[in-house]
Amino acid sequence: xxxALFEFCLRMGDNTLVLGHRVSEWxxxxxxxxxxxxLANTALDLIGQTQLWLGLAGEVEGAGRDAxxxxxxxxxxxxxxxxxxxxxxxxxxQTILRQYLFxxxxxxxxxxxxxxxxxxxxxxxxxxxKEVAYHLDRSRDTVVGLGDGTDESHTRMQAALDRLYxxxxxxxxxxxxxxxxxxxxxxxxxASLRAAYDAALAATMDEATLALPDSRWxxxxxxxxxxxxxxxxHLLTEMQWLQRxxxxxxx
Amino acid sequence: MYAQMVKSxxxxxxxxxxxxxxxxxxxxxxxxxxxxxxxxxxxxxxRKTLIRQIAQHAHSEVVGQLPExxxxxxxxxxxxxxxxxxxxxxxxxxxxxxxxAAETLGISxxxxxxxxxxxxxxxxxxxxxxxxxxxxxxxxxxxxxxxAIMNQVPLQRTSYGPYSRAMIRICKEESFHQRQGFxxxxxxxxxxxxxxxxxxxALNRFWYPxxxxxxxxxxxxxxxxxxxxxxxxxxxxxELRQKxxxxxxxxxxxxxxxxxxxxxxxxxxxxxxxxxxxxxxEFYEVLKGNGPCNEERxxxxxxxxxxxxxVREGLMAHAGKRSHRTAAE
Numbered sequence: 001x002x003x004a005l006f007e008f009c010l011r012m013g014d015n016t017l018v019l020g021h022r023v024s025e026w027x028x029x030x031x032x033x034x035x036x037x038x039l040a041n042t043a044l045d046l047i048g049q050t051q052l053w054l055g056l057a058g059e060v061e062g063a064g065r066d067a068x069x070x071x072x073x074x075x076x077x078x079x080x081x082x083x084x085x086x087x088x089x090x091x092x093x094q095t096i097l098r099q100y101l102f103x104x105x106x107x108x109x110x111x112x113x114x115x116x117x118x119x120x121x122x123x124x125x126x127x128x129x130k131e132v133a134y135h136l137d138r139s140r141d142t143v144v145g146l147g148d149g150t151d152e153s154h155t156r157m158q159a160a161l162d163r164l165y166x167x168x169x170x171x172x173x174x175x176x177x178x179x180x181x182x183x184x185x186x187x188x189x190x191a192s193l194r195a196a197y198d199a200a201l202a203a204t205m206d207e208a209t210l211a212l213p214d215s216r217w218x219x220x221x222x223x224x225x226x227x228x229x230x231x232x233x234h235l236l237t238e239m240q241w242l243q244r245x246x247x248x249x250x251x
Numbered sequence: 252m253y254a255q256m257v258k259s260x261x262x263x264x265x266x267x268x269x270x271x272x273x274x275x276x277x278x279x280x281x282x283x284x285x286x287x288x289x290x291x292x293x294x295x296x297x298r299k300t301l302i303r304q305i306a307q308h309a310h311s312e313v314v315g316q317l318p319e320x321x322x323x324x325x326x327x328x329x330x331x332x333x334x335x336x337x338x339x340x341x342x343x344x345x346x347x348x349x350x351x352a353a354e355t356l357g358i359s360x361x362x363x364x365x366x367x368x369x370x371x372x373x374x375x376x377x378x379x380x381x382x383x384x385x386x387x388x389x390x391x392x393x394x395x396x397x398x399a400i401m402n403q404v405p406l407q408r409t410s411y412g413p414y415s416r417a418m419i420r421i422c423k424e425e426s427f428h429q430r431q432g433f434x435x436x437x438x439x440x441x442x443x444x445x446x447x448x449x450x451x452x453a454l455n456r457f458w459y460p461x462x463x464x465x466x467x468x469x470x471x472x473x474x475x476x477x478x479x480x481x482x483x484x485x486x487x488x489x490e491l492r493q494k495x496x497x498x499x500x501x502x503x504x505x506x507x508x509x510x511x512x513x514x515x516x517x518x519x520x521x522x523x524x525x526x527x528x529x530x531x532x533e534f535y536e537v538l539k540g541n542g543p544c545n546e547e548r549x550x551x552x553x554x555x556x557x558x559x560x561x562v563r564e565g566l567m568a569h570a571g572k573r574s575h576r577t578a579a580e
Binding site for chain 1: 313314316317319320323324325326327328329330331332333336337339340343344346347350360385435438442443445446551554555556558559560561562563564565566567568569570572
């Protein structure tokens with residue numbers, strides 16, 4: 001089995017699965033009807049991308065597990081999602097800022113994956129890149145609008161940024177697996193995307209009149225599964241419940 | 252559908268000889284199946300009744316996100332989760348077209364939202380029932396969307412242009428919703444013992460509330476007579492309910508499920524299914540706010556609106572600053 005490619009697909013698919021779950025929690029509770037539609041649409045795209053990434057992971061693994069088996073029958077320590085996407089929704093500002101921090105990374109990553117040496121990875125990236133370009137436009141505009149809105153919206157967005165920025169660094173982590181998939185031309189080293197990310201982030205925060213925290217200290221442990229947040233276990237408890245309670249059923 | 256007990260003028264249909272020349276001309280256009288457009292003259296009662304009806308439908312779409320949203324995070328497969336998300340997204344979209352249609356009658360979406368939140372406008376009684384198992388998501392698609400379609404298909408021909416056009420778009424999506432609901436029920440009904448139990452339980456709990464969706468018999472209602480003369484209501488509640496029962500009973504049999512009505516019988520003379528009326532006292536209690544989930548549904552909508560105030564204000568303030576900056580350049 002191609003362990004590196006398998007784990008890489010889990011990293012991609014678990015991020016979209018966990019973030020899609022979080023975003024879908026907003027259903028029917030958004031600040032305005034247009035946001036209900038946009039959030040459901042974003043969650044839908046993310047779940048669709050999950051089906052592709054985890055589907056490929058299952059194919060690479062070759063052990064008979066499909067995307068659903070991987071999504072619904074793994075425990076938290078086998079997940080490879082970054083801590084950023086596991087964070088609870090908080091207020092709408094925290095949700096949209098989390099989305100922006102992720103979208104900005106994902107757009108850069110997918111742009112490189114289009115040229116992956118693995119044709120299947122490239123095909124998924126081509127499809128997902130179009131959706132993520134739209135997500136990024138929307139999350140970026142909303143972060144700018146709320147940062148540069150009223151005093152209250154500005155204060156809330158600054159609090160969201162202070163709360164979430166420590167989870168940004170993990171997106172650019174590097175381990176043996178990253179080095180292997182990079183050497184084989186499957187995916188870029190995440191660290192190689194950092195300069196472009198930082199430039200885009202600085203420009204967005206400037207427009208949003210928000211200040212990036214001084215410290216670049218970063219939490220980590222999600223993308224390698226060594227230390228997830230406490231939140232992930234609860235999220236999976238809810239998400240996996242039917243499959244766990246009725247293991248013989250087909251849905 | 253989702254419009255129940257919409258009050259019209261309360262005066263019955265005006266005889267032609269009592270109508271003003273404008274009213275007569277208006278009625279002639281309606282009778283000739285011409286569409287009435289926002290800038291056309293229309294009787295005050297027509298405008299008010301339509302606002303109530305369209306808004307009640309819009310509010311139902313919005314509140315209707317909640318019982319289904321209750322299962323999005325617990326959907327059993329990625330595909331089911333994606334389908335349910337797409338469906339709930341469609342429903343929010345339906346709410347949006349309908350509010351837009353209502354706005355053409357001279358009332359804003361914010362005003363309508365406030366009327367929902369202060370309880371002076373209603374949404375369909377059906378959304379005050381809980382979704383307790385995954386089979387309920389099937390039953391909502393199969394029965395609730397099925398009942399909604401019964402009313403919405405004829406409303407594509409309604410006299411008010413923007414409403415008719417909204418209905419045409421909505422009906423296309425609703426039939427997909429109903430099919431996905433039936434598909435869930437089929438999987439459940441053909442599944443394990445526990446799944447069959449969930450499917451039967453869902454039918455037991457949703458059957459009568461679905462029949463209530465059409466509203467009580469209105470064959471003698473002056474409100475309905477006026478609405479029908481204006482073609483903003485096309486069939487009586489009883490006609491639609493019968494059509495729904497006739498369509499749904501064979502589907503339940505096909506699924507191997509039992510409709511929870513001991514008096515259900517096919518009537519060879521009429522060619523229709525005879526069935527028991529729902530408990531109308533329960534229906535009136537639900538409308539008064541005493542259904543199983545009225546409190547939760549309204550609390551959720553109020554919280555969404557209140558918690559979202561800073562977002563709406565922030566984005567408006569930013570839009571104002573930006574247009575100010577553009578003007579200054």
